[in-house]
Amino acid sequence: MAQNQPEWGAWRHWGDQKDGTYHNPIIPSDYSDLDCIRVGDTYYAISSTFQFSPGMIILESKDLVNWKICGHAVSDLTQISDELSWKKMNRYGKGIWAGSLRHHKNRFYLFFGTPDEGYFMTSAAKAEGPWEPLTPLLREPGWDDCSAIWDEQGKGYFIGTHFADGYKTYLFNISADGKSIDRPSARLVNAGSGREASKLIKVKDWYYLVFSEHKPDKGRYVMAKRSRTITGPYAEEKQLALTSQEAMEPNQGGIVPGKDGKWYFLTHHGSGDWSGRIVSLLPITWIKDWPIIGTVVGDSIGTMTWEGKMPYTHSDGYTLARSDEFNAPVMAQQWEWNYQPRNDKYSLRERKGWLRLKAFKPLKNNELLTAGNTLTQRCFRTSKNEMIVKLDVSRMASGQRSGLCHFSEQHATLGVAQEGSTRWIEYRKNGAVLKGDALTGSTIWLRSVWGLEGKATFSYSLDGKKYTSFGEPYALAWGYYRGDRIGIYCFNNEAEKGSVDVDYAQHTIEK
Template identity: 30%
Template sequence: MNREGPVASAPKGMSTATWTPDNGNGTFTNPLFYDEFSDPDLIRVGDWFYLTGTTMHAMPGVPILRSKDLVNWEFVAYAMDKLDLGPAYRLEGGRNIYGQGIWAPSFRYHEGKFYIFSNVNDQMTQMFTATDPKGPWTRMPMKRSLHDLSVLFDDDGKAYVVWGHKSMRLAQLTDDLTDIVPGTERALFADDAGMGEGAHFYKIDGKYYIISANWQGGFRMPAARADHVLGPYEVHQSISSHEDFGMASSRRLGTPKPPFEFWGPDPAAKHSLAMHQGGIVQTPGGEWWGLSMMDFNSVGRLLSLSPITWKDGWPYFGLPGNLTRTPRTWVKPKIATPQPVRVPYQRSDDFSAPRLQPIWQWNHVPVDDKWSLSERPGFLRLHALPATSFYDARNTLTQRAIGPMSAPSVLLDASHLKPGDTAGLGLLNLPYATLGVEKLTDELKVVFYDQRLDQRVRVKMSGTRIWLRADCDFLTERARFSYSFDGITFTPIGNEVELFYQTFTFQGVRYGLFNYNASGAEGGFADFDSIDVHQPHTHGLMRPVPYGRSIRLTSFRATTGLAASEGRLASDAPTRFEIVDRELGRVALRSGTRYVTVDKDGAVTLAAGQPGTAQTFQWIETPTGELVLMSLATNRFLRIDPRTRDIRADSPGPMPDDSDGARFIWSQ
């Protein structure tokens, strides 16, 4: 059974604004989705691009999205409704598959059929096939376990697979694609050659390319190429590296069980995050673009789009003059027909539809007769099953948290809970945190729980209806829970919750609706009336470009900035520059009759005349909201050296610690 179809409109009065990469002016801003979409693989069939990625223990899994411009995506279907391969997949017997399940799928199209191959930990690789991406999809286990595989259908009718880590393996597949042909398996690289994992295998203009991801020495994307499918392969150490958009790493979880231990961030690490695993694709018009993911701390691994520049036969992520680096904001791919702005998911839900919206995924395999949208129309009903905690509660319904900030608010009717039941809203993560209603022998209590501190706070419940809210900030890595009995006045409860990225569940934070019974028996039921997900920042700019206004540009964490004095540019007390609209989200900086001008070597001056390429900057915000200005003359960023106070446009990208001086704060 496949969940598919167009995304329904949000119910009246609920939040509809969500992160949209299309800026509406011919440009886009990364990430494409501000919720987790990891290990991407994409293909083009005709005018459509199709995309899938990792879903691990979430059900349904293997999502399929489609787009005509690589920026505006729509949901098509899930290729897999459930993957039930034993008790661990059902959260039975104290077992689980957190951080396992569907990993790094390979998406392919060949002779009228769509294929998705994905390895499953401790199981065989699974092959999904369909003649229409909407489904139905058929699943067939292969006879081998192939880690992070990529399949290539060659021109001679043979199919090959690459998989593994460092040395990587290559083999020919049998005609039914379920096994490798005996005697064809071989290692491609020495362990120290520089290749990693997460292979993407292509044949382009007669040459064979393998793109991979390597975390050693900082996340990067090595590539290899050969004239023959069997090699020998020449390795290029990086076609993408160090691109973190200026994001700094947060603390990481070091142990998966209490007492929790943490590590980092490392102040000596210049780039502890970076875009890495992903692939490339060519548009009908001949342009090449790349997709890759990046750890965005606790919100998870997010997907970004990069222009590809071919040089010396290698597909570099980035622009000429700044290869291996991706601009956070750039011009959209050129296509024949402009596409409407759209997003793949609607996040707010009043549960009035006859089936769950595509945004929802169960935590592990659900128990189908213990949840319902029809027992009480307009409500999600969750029957309580026995569990020791939120982490092992069955039938927890989740959706990915969305950044940079968001606040899910849930309306719950707790009138049918039984003693031992706890139902509510959780932030599914490690450590996790929940806010719910607990049924004691003869009363209801609001209960907050922070697993990191093993701290509970209980408040007496008034009535049986309650609003539960979690205000999440994925830039500060903090969340605060609150509750309301009237939906208007919210009361904070408990401590501020610290959010983490961790590689045990290998997912970012998820909002979870839950109901479980801690007494060891089945309990009552909880009726969820709605969830409303509010997002204060839904585009690439937290502040609009101040076209036509005069502003001051001050260096981030400094009192000096750009100054025009006696016809020259200096680093001093900031003076005013008029922001001239150069279209496509670009600006020129004018002082009197002169413009900030960049030479091809990155030198910066004030020069008279009309603005052209040398005077034009792409106006970009870092994820945390500071301004960076990318010169179109160098495709590098304007900066004031913190030590020498020299002004140049030579930064490849803003440093997380601002040691290059490329960040600015603008004011009027």
């Protein structure tokens, strides 16, 4: 199939084309640090969530192209550290990094690391949970990107990279239940050149250590070592794919068998821009028992693939949720709070069919990045994206700020401000404030529209039909290893007082 390579970020087609083919990216949204496994006829993938809660999102698919959100594995980030709570908010760019999802003896096992606190694990009978409370495996800073595997006798092994000591990767023995590491059993199996993103897999008679490597003159690309025995030595080594810098270096993910008898690599693109690290599906070609990734160049290495045949056809019910009517008694799975939220300051029950956000003081006045209970979800990089939220502001109090935001290391907001009994429209962009008209009604619709170029325009409406643009266009941004997010915020600079009710959040995208 001819490879019609688009300019990065300018794709007009993506995902399932409904004609037996797909176009990369399959998910033009920030699902970073992927791992992927197949259990029976179902695929499961995980993606890192950093400081967002609930943590470690889990996706489900029947065909490797169409995905839905299955759940999250970590409901309470304070199991890791109180630094991840609304009280401290001190883990931007940190928190839950890459992990590894495994299925062993009819149970799901999740292993992950945080750069400050070390390694953790949890397990569940079903991917959607409930997941057990976290078990700490290694309480040491400076580690990342772990994986695990069990041999035919049920003996467990764990692999992790000590990035703080020259990216040295060690293999450890773990207990059969995955809940403890034998620290003295460490064997050095890999080191150097920013080597991380390790995954351990077995195919036929080979154990493969698949990882990414970075060199300043080349960028980041996928490598593998292999051994006939799980403990090594992993003497044989091969580069599996070229850097593909024009495709933002696809490099980290999971190698899985397809239901069509072929193999695939579900990967993120890792250089980082406002859309985050988006997702593509690349074919695997086995050459001399090496999994060559993407389109084979010559006879021994791969490169980025932009199109392919669907591995299987099953799209019914598999789409990534975005919009929300807030009719359920629990938060929809696409939402993630910025840090562990304060549970007594939001409710889906106090007003049926509405989300009530209750205001309290941020750690620093008027700073969105220090305001607790900001509700976020991932943006998409498609031809047209629109988010509309309908708010009832009648319960707001003096000092309160509430509305719609784009959220990253930089940020912009359009919302309602109140001082005393006076309310007005307010636009903020990285601290700069534009004050608008007074607001006398109790209902307001807020909207953001953006496209492939990543420029968002804000507008508001007093009747849900006619919108008035307000504030200058905002360039969506990458920050703290994350792409831009869309969110709803509510805080009060003066007191723990006031609230805002959200009727719906309507997030539409155009392919």
